[in-house]
Amino acid sequence: MTNLTLLHLWWYFRSKVAHQRSLEDTSATLYAELEIIIAKLTNLLHVIQDKPRLQILLCIEIAQAYLIYGRVQRTEEYLTRARDLAGLKLELTGILGKRTKFQQTIIPQLALSSELDSSIERPTAEESHGTAELPPDLELQDDLRLSKIHYTESISQAELPSLEQILCLLTVQYLIKSQPKDELMNEELEPYIAAVLSPKKGAWPTRVAALLIRCKLEANHKRTVERAMLQCETIVNDKTCASSTTRLSYLWGTGLQPAWVWRQQLADLYLNLGLVKAALEEYLKLQLWEDVIVCYTALQLRHKAAEIIQQQIDINPTVKLYCLLGDATDDVKCYEKAWEFSNHKSSRAQRHWGNFLFDHKKYEECIPHFEKSVEINSIQDRVWLRLGYAALMVENWEVSAKAYRRYTYLQPNTFEAWNNLAKVYVNQGDKKRAYRALMEALRFNYDNWKLWENVLIVSMDTGHFEDVIRGCHRLLDLQQKFEDVEVLQLLVRAVLSDAKDADGNSSARLQKRVLELFGRITSIHQNKPELWQLYSDLSPTSLIAAQRLLKAYKGFTQTGNWSDNPETCKKVINMAQSVLELSKKAREEAEEKDILQANQQLSSARLTGQAVIRAVEKQDWPETQSSLEELKQLFSNVTEYMKSIM
Template sequence: MHPSAPPTMLILIYSAHQTLVKNIFFANLLILYRQMEVLDVGVACLRLFVQSNWTGPSLPVTLPIPCLECLAGKEEEVTTCLTLDGESCCSVMRHPLLLLLARALLSNCAEQLSLIPSSKWWWQRCLFVHQQVLDEFSPTIHTALKNLLKEALEKEPVVQDPRSWILFHLEAAQICLYYSEVVHSKKHVESALDLANMKLTLVGALGKRTRFQEKQLAQLMVKVSVSRNDDFIPSVDTKHLPKDLSLDDEVRLNQIKFANEDDGKFPALLPLEQAVVLATLIQTQKSQPKDGLANEELLPYISCILSRPQSWSLQMSALFLRCRLDSSGSRTVERAMMQAQTLVDSIDAAMPSPPDRFSHLFVSHLPPRWEVEAELADLFIHLGAINSALDIYLRLEKWEEVISCYTLLKLRHKAAEVIRQELEKKETVKMWCLLGDATDDVSCYEKAWELSKHKSGRAQRHWAQYHFARKEYAESIPHFTKSLSINSLQVTLWLRLGFACLDTENWELCATAYRRYCVLDSENFEAWNNLAKAYVKLGQKPRAWRALQEAVKCNFENWRVWDNILAVGMDCGEFSEVRGLNCYCYGNNSYHHLLDLKEKHVDTEVLQILVQAVTRDILDSQGVPAGRLRPKLLTLFGRLTSQVTNNSKVWWLYSQLTASQDEKTHSILQLTVQYLQKAQRSAVQDAHWVQDTANCKNVMDISISLVDACLELCKNCSSSNEALKVLSSAKLSLKGVISRLKQEQTDPSSGRVDEDLSPNLTVLEGKLEQVLLEINLLQSPT
């Protein structure tokens, strides 16, 4: 049976219920027609469940199915059976029995129906549907889905025709994206594009976005090219598809008006090809940070899907995504609210038929119906209609949002009253946790934990977040760890546990938490950065270096990350990487890029290590001498000193690097003197330099180096006049330094210079005598 074939579900369940009751687990599953019966019933149950909770129209509250009559009124027990890894199902989920029945049948089929390859495909779909109705990620389902995808990829395609293989990759991408596994999902999206012979390219084109815009500006558009054997596109009756509302704004145009009429137009696409575009859109969205510029990259893909409606589920999903993007714009938020209302109405509309809605549903990224309604409530919040949002949240039993609404209305006590009323009906772990949130009563979390018999990750999660919100990080850590031991796929909890450990300096657990978080979400540069810090504290600097390399991939423009990568790279002996990082900097070096991000950035410690490594030709972490980096380091200092002109340390290091070159040509010696002169001038520019002992020693050290460089330069001067000019300059600077030191650092009572400075001062005076002697020799007649 093909995975997307639409069986007549109620008829199948009616006709097969006797077989189901008698033979569900005991039938001779080697008989093909019995295999088909069991699989068809399982698929029918799953499709009915999806219709009830995703696509609509609504099913009767009580289904007229004889084989289910014995389970009437036992929804609570059924929902309990669907709880996994301590995570319960959404409380407003409809007809949970259908999902339980689908799980029982399709899991059995996946294990034993070797003659029907698509049985595992349907089991994969069933598991993913189950995951989407749970409150949090389930490690059990996640592992099972990973194994199913791996098994399918290791073997030949589940179904041989290319269309089904495209479907498989799109569904696999959707599963990976749901768990934020963007690296894996990218491979599936690319495979789907290749199999569909499609190419999508974001390009710029001149156009106008507003009604009164006079100048054509560059606008983003997506260029779609597709190659297929048959260009026939079946016509689709669009009157029952969700309506695409136009933007009615006095300033902004509904669509970009391109200067070239051919720009912004898209070829006619089959529904499956539209699904490929949608997958590319979600992949792009999940792979980049959330900001206004990123949203602009997504809109062209949405426009492509909406330009020629083909599928109810794809149209719903594209409009839903646009609602979320529009919600952040003051000129589009009203359209988003009205559009969300039309989507809610479309689910309950009588038309189109359920099979038409079901088409391509498993590649549409469409959320359950309660999330669509919740999006409408969120938009009411954006528009200030708190009471309207509250009504929806109460109906959906989204108690966290109910608490937020009552807080906004300054009626927080009402939230506690509503939750207590629910608890009087039935005590649940979730309601006790929410009562704790509403009343700030820790005993409620303890009650929830006991009620779950120490099996609820939610109880420990709420307990931990209570302490975390109050910056009681040490108290939150045990509860975070307990919750994560029950369910390790709680992404946010790993992040918060890492921060709590960072604050309390629990470095081992901090590294574990951030490492686990980065496996689940590899796009957070702060997490990578904090992981690197934990590794540094643990003395594992090579691992810190690798973590920082990941951080800079996530945020290339953050100067603090580059600053950290410089420091850690030096400690690890990654001189060439700190200089080069070619895969990230495209031939420039990290310090150059740091200057691009933060003008006049100076890290003299890093610069000193680099200069020492180059001048001493130290081996880096790969055993390669660092001396080869001298030309690039000289270029770096040239750029740095053009921006930072008054840093004595930088000029001194520049002089040392210049002087370390093998060839002692006249120009190199002259540059060395110039850099030392600038170092000395920068060191004495503060009138109070002579009052600080450390500054005095620094000035004397630079002055000594300056005299030595001047004397060496004189030996290479082409004329005595040039040499006299060099020495005269050195004499003046030396006399000025010696005079200031004696004036400020001499004890009036003893007449002696500070004993810490006396040795260097003696050397300086000796250097001055040497300079005077050389001057006399040059001035005396030959």
């Protein structure tokens, strides 16, 4: 194969990527075609073995293509490959620094360490893009927050060449797709974005893409949203300042969206700031009718949106416009018309129709529309998600499981979907698969206490006792309490009976860890008798068991009204008997060094028995006569025994 063959295939690949980017929805047909082309390109990488910079660029572009479809695992594969070829190492670390102008205490901040393999030759950013005019990086005009984190310690940071800047940018884009959307993720992305923006020279598309990502992240914070808007305005208004050659350099590797998408982002920022009319003006220019509906709804002029969309239909009717008219008027006939207009080929028509029914909680009715939509276009992740939820709500387990499986294949980093898939599997009686789904959910949300409760129950049912222990500790971390006695009873029973766990291992080996767990739980719940009873069952010696059971007795009788009910009376009598028996046994087994402690325990047990006998005799319940006589007999035996050893 010649370099020319690779070049032709590469540009064919780019044409397919451009085709996909021009569409509003991801296309399963285009994705299948791209998969074939990517396989061929990967096999031809050796043709440009003598041109490693081209190899790196090709891997980057393939990763960008996979990002369009949310295929994060394949993206990571080619990202890692490109990094290895470039000899680039990126690592987040913590060093001391300040975020605010008046911060007195220096605390650890996230920073990015970057290293380049010195044995690999590469042009500097100055050499490759020294003449490129880059858009300005606006300073943060805030009276409290610093524009950039001020580090008080040095960190190893290489001067990144242009292609390595794109690799850093691609890492940001990959993390956005693959990680849960939360404040922690934003903090992790900040050092990567700073590494792309800090070099004075680089490719123009790289700088613009990085600035737009920062704008999107800063739009959600009151101290940075103003800079986000001004920065976005600068990019939108100055896009023609750079030459076309400058704007096209490394364009395919950056994943930079077309200019109209930047303007849409600016309009989104206006809307976020409450500038609804300014946002509406931009949306109207871009003919983004869905966003126009949002703005008119916010302005309480929803009828105006319907009028504008109807005008557009009169000029040039399309499936999308009919669907949006349905959204604006809540008229289901519009979706029917869109479906007919498409000759029964539009996934959008069925999606909007299904969404309308879903939003009105007509879950049974929306299912066939969602199913038809994904039958036409199978890579609509949001439709799969809604289909899974709708089927879950009407207990259609088979459809729900299929939908959630497909969604987690397309978007594997959503913990709610994994959690719901586990719920479906439980209802199908497939708890092993439910367990595996919950383990995936934990990867993406380790701090959700409801998720951990599900993990506890399913892990207990499937014999994953170590995960039960881990779950109890995690719930204690998150809620500072844990009172699920039923789970603890099952766990103790499994350990004491030496039941085999899910992997066929002995459960008795976990006794030390279970004891540590009970130690932690009882330090929080000091008066829970059920917990102390279970803790007593696990005790290594009769003395410790008796001491813990005595605490259970105290917890059970602390209210003082236990003797008013024959059932609770019976329970306390049995507990007192157990305390006396264990205490006597502990004294009989005691070594020389433990005799004093055993004597004290036996004395406390005797007083406990005496108190129970007196309280129960006052009530004179017929139901407790038999067990009371047994307690009296045991009490007499213990008294005689104490006389004999004193």
